[in-house]
Amino acid sequence: MKKHIPNLITLLNVLSGCIAVVFAVRNQMELAALFVFLGIFFDYFDGMAARLLHVKSELGLQLDSLADMITSGLVPGIVMFQLLSMSVTGGWNHEGMLGGSEDWFASVLPFAGFLITMASAYRLAKFNIDENQVSSFVGVPTPANALLILSLPLILIYHANDYLNSIILNTWFLLGITLLSSYLLNSSLKLFALKFENWSFRDNSLRYIFIIVSFVLLLTLKFLAIPAILLFYLAASFISDTTSKTV
Template identity: 50%
Template sequence: MTIKKHIPNVITLLNLLSGLVALVYAFDDNLQMAFFWVCLGIFFDFWDGFAARVLKVSSPLGVQLDSLADMVTSGVVPGVVMYQMLAHIQENYEQYTITEDTFFMKLVPFTGFVITLGACMRLAKFNIDTRQTDSFIGLPTPANALFILSIPLIMNTTESDFVFNFFSNPYVLVVISLFSAFIMNAELPLFSLKTKNKNLSDNKLTLLFLGICALLLLFFRFEAIPLIIIFYIILSVVLNKTKKSV
């Protein structure tokens, strides 16, 4: 077996390693470093499939390995981060101090793991869904992970009291957790963000979208991430309607 057959799987394992490091930081309540390592993991996830196609070494093992790595980086880590956010709000948010000792309030932080359950279901469906070879059905787990992990960073950097109070509300975070699990598994066609081959014309939509994302991040920093996710969903819906009308 030649070395090149192992290259995509090594890149995938780097994604998994990044997720594991992010998990350590998330448990240590260093959510900024957790975000950085998840971004690094998603970077590796973006290129492992491309490497497999370019080197023509795609395999069933690589497909399964990719989903297992994503389960940690884009499934377990965002669930832990949401748990941490809800746990801190339970402890520190004065509006809820009256009920923080109740059994119900102690259970609230665990609703963050609904994100992990939704990611697990989505990744399992992805491996057996033949419709998702060139596009996605439902929000990809990496995109959802970026959205979830951007929330604590937005709260730490925003100058808007409205934005801070919005994401400091435990009910809002619970709804976000439930909605993210839903949107990952919704029957909503979304265009693929992975490069198809070395031909630029075949990847112009992906490259254009990534360019717009870069500009939004440059001007709005972390607050751009939810905007990018919303833009991605809306653009996919518009493209789907355009294709149907042609």
């Protein structure tokens, strides 16, 4: 019976991702973000459950990636599609046409958001056949990238001001974020994983520091903290990797 517990948790990630897709399509970004956060929570604890119960399996690995493809691959692609729609035409109307615009380029451009979904699929496929990504990652993990993309509409909602709105709803900024995140997903950057084999501070000092700094940033900056946390994650991983190579 216990061998099914991690897979059940992973399936809750699938369910969370499916619900998030529905809300993202409806442009209800707060609820979409809520279920993405919930899915990422399940994504973290299914692996922990498998390790604690000693029931790791190939099925669990494949199921985990399929769940991530929905929650952390498809949903951020839809969110970026919606943001690009807003930036060029004012949104997607009920007739299935973009904001009444007659400009074919403006009608097609939002679909560029699905480059994130494509890059996520490629990254997850590579991860499944790479036996070296156990205690670290090569390229930004899909959940981290999903959080970055989901933070953009949340910043618009909870930190709204003319300056931030003009940046986030700038078409070129959104295209830049799309291309950058797609690249980082499949880059050769070596990044530490938040996987604890034990609770020792000595063995997990970087992880504990990252968690503390992230908590402080979230308390002080709220949703603006998410891009800052990702930048800190990249910087800390680069410094850690460089230091380990010189020791």
